[in-house]
Amino acid sequence: MKKSKVTIDNSQEPFFGYTLSIISGKWKLLIIYHLSKNGKLRYNELQRMLDKITYKTLSSTLKQMQNDGLVHRKEYPQIPPKVEYSLTKxxxxxWPIIQEMCQWGEDHKEE
Structure with missing residues (x-):
């Protein structure tokens, strides 16, 4: 699977473009948030927390995040299959960046 990409002119700010390509999309920040708060989560637990996400979208997003080195997928050899997702180093x-974004939202919500 290819890495996620955002089309921007990053000739002046290549690191900004890279960061956006890693966290872009409707669900990635929420997945990082829930994995940060809970440590390891099984697929169905994560899907319940995200509520409106489809099976296909969650699966695709987790694969992108694995390819980008953000999420670790651990599969246990048992029946029924057990798979856990967690954040990589x-x-x-x-997480600190997301916390700052949350703080910014709290500080400016009433404006």
Whole structure:
């Protein structure tokens, strides 16, 4: 699967373009949020937390995040199959940024 991409002119700000390509999309920040808060989550737990996300969209988004090095998928060899998702070390480095974004929202919501 290809890495996610956002089309912007990043010739002046290549690192900004890279960051946007990693976190772009409707669900990625929410997935990072829930995995940060809960540690490891099974697929169905994550889907319930995200409420309106479809099976296909969640599956595709998790694969993109795996390819980008943000999410780790651990499959247990048992029946029924058990799969857990967690943030990688790289994925965990986004948590402080998300906390700052939440704080910004709290500070400016009433404006």
């Amino acid at each position: 790289k994925g965990k480095t986004l």
